Amino acid sequence: xxxxxxxxxxxxxxxxxxxxxxxxxxxxxxxxxxxxxxxxxxxxxxxxxxxxxxxxxxxxxxxxxxxxxxxxxxxxxxxxxxxxxxxxxxxxxxxxxxxxxxxxxxxxxxxxxxxxxxxxxxxxxxxxxxxxxxxxxxxxxxxxxxxx
Numbered sequence: 001x002x003x004x005x006x007x008x009x010x011x012x013x014x015x016x017x018x019x020x021x022x023x024x025x026x027x028x029x030x031x032x033x034x035x036x037x038x039x040x041x042x043x044x045x046x047x048x049x050x051x052x053x054x055x056x057x058x059x060x061x062x063x064x065x066x067x068x069x070x071x072x073x074x075x076x077x078x079x080x081x082x083x084x085x086x087x088x089x090x091x092x093x094x095x096x097x098x099x100x101x102x103x104x105x106x107x108x109x110x111x112x113x114x115x116x117x118x119x120x121x122x123x124x125x126x127x128x129x130x131x132x133x134x135x136x137x138x139x140x141x142x143x144x145x146x147x148x
Contacts, residue, residue, distance in 0.1 A: 007145055
């Protein structure tokens with residue numbers, strides 16, 4: 001069985017696009033055009049060919065273009081059911097994979113429980129909630145992700 005998907009932070013304490021790229025890059029297809037462009041940016045940074053401070057329009061444009069690239073990368077990141085990628089609620093500099101509690105609650109209010117009464121049935125799996133911890137499993141009860 002594969003290791004469960006890891007919830008939680010992948011980058012904390014920065015909103016600078018060129019500092020977020022290394023954390024986000026492993027979560028997309030490495031052969032994509034955006035991944036290749038991001039690698040080129042990271043190579044420029046490693047070679048000290050990157051603005052340390054934004055002092056003029058040209059340096060601002062470089063950072064702005066990197067922000068566009070970062071947004072494109074964010075749009076490509078795939079998450080398992082009931083998980084979203086983005087900033088943690090309450091801390092805009094804490095990026096990672098988080099439980100979408102609104103989707104979980106919506107499911108719990110509308111779905112039917114399985115025959116054992118210990119999980120809610122989804123289109124692709126089972127969602128178990130014990131009042132505190134949440135676990136999402138495939139239909140064979142292999143854990144996809146868990147807050148435990």
